[in-house]
Amino acid sequence: MSIELKLEEQVKACIHCGMCLPACPTYNVSFNEANSPRGRIYLINDIIKEETKLDKEKTIEYLDNCLSCFACETVCPSNVDYGDILHYARQDLKYTKYNKGFFAFLRKLFFKFIINNRSLLRLLRLNLKFSSFLIRPLMKAFGLTAQAKLMPKLDKPYKTIHEEEIFYSDVELNLPTEKRIINFSLGCVMDTIYNDVHWDTIHVLNAFGFHVHISSSKCCGSLAEHSGEFKIAAKLKNDFCQTVQSEELALVTNSAGCGAFLKEVSGGMGVYDLIEILKKAPYNPLKEKTFNGEILYHPACHLNHRQGVSGDYEELLASVQGLQVYTLDQKDTCCGSAGFYNLIKSDMAQKVGALKADEITKSNIKTLVTANPGCMSQIKAHLADDYVVLHPVTLLRRVLEANSSLM
Ligand code: SF4
Ligand code: SF4
Structure with a gap:
């Protein structure tokens, strides 16, 4: 047809x-x-x-x-x-303005030359970290107040994760290595901004009994596609899929946006969100763990609506003794992040983000948990400084290490 x-x-x-x-x-x-x-x-x-x-x-x-x-x-x-x-x-009908104008020109350069180059991304991170004290006021002076708020603090140390390295689990299981090994995608923005979450992911997968192979793949193209850069996205996607197919292992991602995109374009390559892998785990180290605290869980749209993976993180977190897991009444509504939407369409993204922040604030719970880097940045930017926004895998690591602090 x-x-x-x-x-x-x-x-x-x-x-x-x-x-x-x-x-x-x-x-x-x-x-x-x-x-x-x-x-x-x-x-x-x-x-x-x-x-x-x-x-x-x-x-x-x-x-x-x-x-x-x-x-x-x-x-x-x-x-x-x-x-x-x-x-x-x-x-096809070219009814989008996303790829026009000066900002779009910069974005195109970013997608074409930087997003697929891990060394340049790390350099960018370093620049952002040390120049943010200058960039933030400059952005505000040019009327980009909303975008300035979205600039990540990058206060956690960056620790390189090497492609093709394997992190072995020391959990003793009666299973051959090939049944336990999975391929972890570092992605692009996730590793640049939330490298600490990647380390948490490796740690948690190991604790659940999985050996973790680091894929050599780079950016999957999801952000470029989301921003209307369809040609660049197609190239990134092809390179990504070729690399992953040659590695011949089930692929796991901890970013809902990448997972949704990859499941659509990979043609049955075997792509899983982290929670889908944890649910299949042959061993559950969370049993017997106690962790006192309360959290609000916000389901990322690309996990919930696009991948149809819903309720699983909440269920796993709620299985921890002492941990109270709550969701918002409007839990199925977007926070306004949507890739680069909150940079390009900042007026609308601000209004949507403020609605989400209002709901969170009314709950009186100070820790928000969500499984997508974009949602993490957008929600954090709309909340007061005393709120903590975490990826669920970070919380899981703290539970496993019996670190009773949510901060
Ligand atoms: S829910 Fe919306 S898109 Fe679906 S049939 Fe009704 S109006 Fe159309
Ligand atoms: S913003 Fe509205 S129209 Fe667009 S995908 Fe979300 S619910 Fe659908």
């Missing part, structure tokens, strides 16, 4: 019931139908039929306002593949 026909069917599948509207963060902060899934489907349908009532710039703005969080797909009774429809409008 041609893409046009498939798309026409998808558009027709929308019965205009509006059940997706309350799930949509951009509708919730604007109350504008054109900023809702149903409204965007109407707009795309008009483009396909060449009957657009709005001018092209306005249509592009409404489409670019979409966070690609896919909360609308989860609640849709008609199973409309909104992601496919939006992707077609952005990629």
Whole structure:
């Protein structure tokens, strides 16, 4: 079936019931139908039929306002593949502004020359760390206050993890090595900003009985795709998949965004989110562990809505004696991170982030746990300094090490 026909069917599948509207963060902060899934489907349908009532710039703005969080797909009774429809409008019909302008030029350079080069990424990290005292005020002076808040503090030491290294588990299990070894993807931004979370991941996987091989793959292309750089994303994705296929091991990622993208493009390569691997573990070291504290868990959209992996981290964390795990009433709503969305569409991202922060603040719980680097940065930027934002694997490591501090 041609893409046009498939798309026409998808558009027709929308019965205009509006059940997706309350799930949509951009509708919730604007109350504008054109900023809702149903409204965007109407707009795309008009483009396909060449009957657009709005001018092209306005249509592009409404489409670019979409966070690609896919909360609308989860609640849709008609199973409309909104992601496919939006992707077609952005990629094939070129209804996106994401890759135009000076900022987009810088972004293109970043995706083309830096994101796939681990040495340059480490250099960038070093620069960011030592120049942030200068960059932050400069950004604020140029009116980029929201973006300045998103700049990571990078206060944890960076410890290089070498590609192709294997970290062996010392848990004694009656299983051959080849059944226990898994391939861990370092990714790009995750290793640059949250290298400490990678070390926590290796530690926790080892504690659960897995040997961890570090994949030689670099960036998977998910961020580039999310930012409308489709050609660069395709190249990154191909390089990534070739490397991983040659390694012939099941791949695990601790970043929900990368996992969602890779599951879609890898053609059954065997990609797992960390929690899916931990759930399969032949051994559970959390039994008998006690850890007193309370946390709020925020499900990352790309784990929850895109990968359909829901409730598992909460269940595993809640199995720890003494640990109280809570979720927000609006737990299925995006925090406004969405790749580089919060840098490009900072007005909308600010409003969505503020809604999430409001809810968190009302709960009176000071530790927020979420499994995606983008969500971690976005949520932290919208909370007061006394809030702690952690990846669940960091919390798991603290439980395993009987470190009773959540801070
Ligand atoms: S929930 Fe699904 S069918 Fe209903 S309006 Fe939204 S996209 Fe259309
Ligand atoms: S993907 Fe998210 S922001 Fe976009 S229309 Fe669906 S719910 Fe709204």
